[in-house]
Every structure is written in structure tokens, then in C-alpha cells.
Amino acid sequence: MSSLLIKNGIIIDPSQSIEAKRDLLIQDGRIASIEEMIDAREIEVFDANGLIVAPGYIDLHTHLREPGFEYKETIETGARAAVAGGFTSICCMPNTNPVNDNSSVTSFIIEQGKLARLAKVYPVGAITHGLRSERLAEIGEMKNAGIVAISDDGKAVCDSGLMRRAMEYSCDFDLPVVDHCEDCTISPDWAMHEGEYSALLGLKGLSGTAEDLHVSRDIQLAEITGARIHIAHISTAKSVEFVRQAKKRGLPVSCEVTPHHFTLTDEEVYKRKFDTNTKMAPPLRAKADVEAVIDGLRDGTIDAIATDHAPHHANEKMLEFDHAPNGIIGLETAVSLTLDRLVHRDLISLSQMVRLLSWHPAQIFKLAGGTLKIGSRADITIIDPNRKIRVDASQFQSKSRNTPFDGWELKGASVATIVDGDILWRAF
Ligand SMILES: [Zn+2]
Numbered sequence: 001m002s003s004l005l006i007k008n009g010i011i012i013d014p015s016q017s018i019e020a021k022r023d024l025l026i027q028d029g030r031i032a033s034i035e036e037m038i039d040a041r042e043i044e045v046f047d048a049n050g051l052i053v054a055p056g057y058i059d060l061h062t063h064l065r066e067p068g069f070e071y072k073e074t075i076e077t078g079a080r081a082a083v084a085g086g087f088t089s090i091c092c093m094p095n096t097n098p099v100n101d102n103s104s105v106t107s108f109i110i111e112q113g114k115l116a117r118l119a120k121v122y123p124v125g126a127i128t129h130g131l132r133s134e135r136l137a138e139i140g141e142m143k144n145a146g147i148v149a150i151s152d153d154g155k156a157v158c159d160s161g162l163m164r165r166a167m168e169y170s171c172d173f174d175l176p177v178v179d180h181c182e183d184c185t186i187s188p189d190w191a192m193h194e195g196e197y198s199a200l201l202g203l204k205g206l207s208g209t210a211e212d213l214h215v216s217r218d219i220q221l222a223e224i225t226g227a228r229i230h231i232a233h234i235s236t237a238k239s240v241e242f243v244r245q246a247k248k249r250g251l252p253v254s255c256e257v258t259p260h261h262f263t264l265t266d267e268e269v270y271k272r273k274f275d276t277n278t279k280m281a282p283p284l285r286a287k288a289d290v291e292a293v294i295d296g297l298r299d300g301t302i303d304a305i306a307t308d309h310a311p312h313h314a315n316e317k318m319l320e321f322d323h324a325p326n327g328i329i330g331l332e333t334a335v336s337l338t339l340d341r342l343v344h345r346d347l348i349s350l351s352q353m354v355r356l357l358s359w360h361p362a363q364i365f366k367l368a369g370g371t372l373k374i375g376s377r378a379d380i381t382i383i384d385p386n387r388k389i390r391v392d393a394s395q396f397q398s399k400s401r402n403t404p405f406d407g408w409e410l411k412g413a414s415v416a417t418i419v420d421g422d423i424l425w426r427a428f
């Protein structure tokens with residue numbers, strides 16, 4: 001019987017309201033006991049003195065590029081970047097080639113994820129065939145094969161009638177609908193957020209209204225269909241307010257924010273003189289939006305922090321700003337940014353952080369995990385909130401390097417990642 005004893009750590013498990021110094025024993029891949037003192041005779045010990053021990057972090061929004069774009073990221077390299085960044089599970093978006101709009105692609109992703117034996121990989125299926133917003137994908141078939149949500153992420157479903165039908169279907173299959181909210185008609189060829197900096201730089205801007213229109217639309221569609229919807233990468237003040245009001249009305253609406261949207265503003269595009277690592281969808285927003293997003297994190301309107309990890313090859317990101325693809329990677333910086341930018345600034349507590357990165361994501365997609373209850377799979381993230389790091393993209397496990405945070409000095413980092421009882425990553 002394989003055993004591992006994690007000694008002297010501070011256990012934070014919101015699912016059981018535990019926040020205390022405890023020993024935690026893992027046996028055969030599962031949580032066996034949590035006690036004030038567990039005897040360590042003849043058991044492998046991990047000394048977690050001064051460290052936080054929490055249920056494994058779950059990323060609801062990752063882009064792995066396999067099948068089709070393996071030069072950017074494979075399922076294996078993405079799952080390795082995940083464990084290196086403190087994530088024990090990742091949910092991957094369907095915009096691969098072929099698109100994950102049928103059960104054979106779903107099964108392929110699940111199989112590759114299992115072969116990698118790193119972070120657990122949960123596929124998100126497409127809402128529409130080929131992400132073309134014309135007809136619905138094989139949602140039931142994909143559900144049977146193992147998808148955990150549906151989304152056309154990367155693109156919005158601009159046909160409201162089709163979105164309504166997708167939501168009706170999602171109820172039959174008990175799947176959340178993940179919405180990339182962007183009205184496609186407002187500003188089809190935008191390059192950044194529409195505001196003073198887009199005017200200064202002469203770049204075509206995307207108004208926050210494009211997001212707000214879809215968030216409002218999808219909340220209303222959720223209301224008439226009863227569907228569970230999850231707003232991806234929320235980024236504007238108004239959208240946060242729409243979600244806050246929807247929750248007050250008891251609607252099954254949740255949302256996530258990325259670390260870059262609570263850390264950076266559109267001024268970054270200006271300061272960095274067209275650095276394409278400041279280009280993503282939704283774009284970096286104005287200061288007032290970033291402040292509203294942080295308020296949403298503080299008061300619980302925002303349920304989860306998700307990376308929107310979007311690997312691109314250096315050559316692609318070297319294109320002119322207008323033509324470069326959207327997206328940055330995030331799996332290996334998310335935890336440190338959350339600790340440095342939110343926890344150490346007293347904006348959220350460590351316990352809120354664990355809710356945002358583990359307990360809530362598990363509930364939103366109904367995944368096993370997010371808890372250290374006795375008998376549950378031993379997926380555990382151990383962090384050192386005081387460890388100082390310097391982000392070094394050249395050392396990333398991801399195949400790609402497109403991050404705006406290279407060289408940043410941050411306080412706090414994940415130091416060990418345990419999946420099914422095995423230590424798959426440790427920083428020292
Ligand atoms: Zn998106």
C-alpha cells in the first residue's frame with residue numbers, strides 16, 4: 001500500500017471549513033485522514049512546515065493545441081505546464097483542428113490525457129459544428145464520451161436562436177454552457193480595447209459593450225431555458241454588475257476571470273509599444289474595469305480564476321499587432337499572480353483563493369475534486385505564499401513562451417503538485 005504523509009502544513013479546505021495546522025495522510029491515491037498529529041513511522045513524509053496545503057487547483061479554461069497545432073502545445077506539454085503551475089486538473093477548449101465537436105475527438109483527448117499521467121484533462125465540447133455558429137454539434141454523443149461543458153470559445157455564438165437551442169439541449173445533458181461573450185457585429189476586426197489608448201495608438205478598438213451585450217443576452221436566455229451558464233473571462237465593469245444582479249435573482253450564472261484581466265490594463269499596450277503579448281480576447285481593459293473585476297472577486301460575484309492559457313508560436317506572435325493572434329499562456333504564472341496581486345494586497349484571503357481556484361471550479365463543472373474529504377482522490381496543491389520568484393519564460397514547461405509577465409518578480413508560488421497521491425511536481 002503506497003502512502004504519503006504531508007506533515008505540519010496549514011490545511012485550507014473550504015469544502016469542510018478547515019483552516020488549521022494539520023497532518024494529512026494519503027493512502028492508495030486517496031485522502032485517508034487529517035489529524036492534528038499523525039505518526040510517521042515507515043511512511044514517506046513531505047514536510048509542509050510554513051506551507052499551505054489545499055485541494056488541487058482546477059483550471060476551467062485551458063487551450064491545449066492538440067489535435068492540429070502541436071507546434072504550439074500538446075496535451076502532454078500543456079498538462080505538464082499545469083502541474084508545474086500548481087494545477088491538478090485542466091479543462092480544455094474545443095478550438096483544435098479538427099474541432100472537438102464529436103465523440104471521436106473527445107475520446108482522443110481523454111486518451112492522450114490519461115497517457116500523459118500529469119494533470120487530469122477534461123475536454124470541453126463545441127456548441128456548434130466546426131465552431132461555425134450554424135448548427136449544433138453532437139452534444140449528447142460528446143457527453144457520453146466525457147465532455148464536462150460546452151463552449152465555442154475563441155468565438156461567440158452570435159445567433160441568439162441557436163444559443164437558446166444550445167441552452168435547452170444543455171439542460172437535457174446537464175452540461176454548463178461556457179460563453180465567450182463578444183458581439184461579433186460591433187467591431188469585427190478590433191486589435192485592443194476601445195478607449196484613450198486605442199485612440200493614441202491608432203488601433204481599432206473593441207468597446208466593452210460588445211461583451212456586455214452578450215452577457216446580458218445570455219443571462220436572459222438562461223432565465224427562459226433554465227440552463228446553467230458560465231461566463232468565460234469576464235472583463236468589464238458592466239458585465240460584472242450584470243452577473244451580480246443575476247445572482248441576486250437566483251439564476252444559475254457563474255463567471256471566471258483571468259489573472260491578466262485583474263493585473264493589467266489597456267495602458268500596457270501603449271507602454272509596451274505594441275508588444276503582442278498584450279493582445280488577447282477579451283482585450284486588456286480600462287482601469288475602472290480592472291477595479292470592478294477585483295470588486296467582483298472580493299464580494300463573490302466572480303466564482304473562479306481561470307487562465308485562458310492560449311499558447312502561440314513565437315513566429316506568430318512576432319507579426320504586427322493588428323495581425324498577431326490573440327492570447328497568452330497562463331498556467332505557470334496564475335498562482336503567483338493571484339498570491340502577489342490579490343492575497344498579499346489583502347484583496348482576498350487565502351481561503352478565498354482556494355475557493356476561486358479549486359472548490360468553485362469543481363462545483364461549476366461538477367468535477368470530482370476541489371475537496372480534501374476523507375476518501376476523495378488525493379489531488380493536492382501545496383503553495384508557499386512567501387516564496388519570491390522571478391518569472392522566467394525560458395524555463396516554462398509549456399511549449400510556448402507568449403507571456404507578458406516574463407521577468408516579473410512575484411511573492412508566492414506553488415511548490416508541489418500531487419495527483420492521485422503521486423507528487424508530480426515539486427519546486428525544491
Ligand atoms: Zn474566449
Ligand SMILES: [Zn+2]
Pocket residue numbers: 061063093153154308310
Ligand atoms: Zn479561451
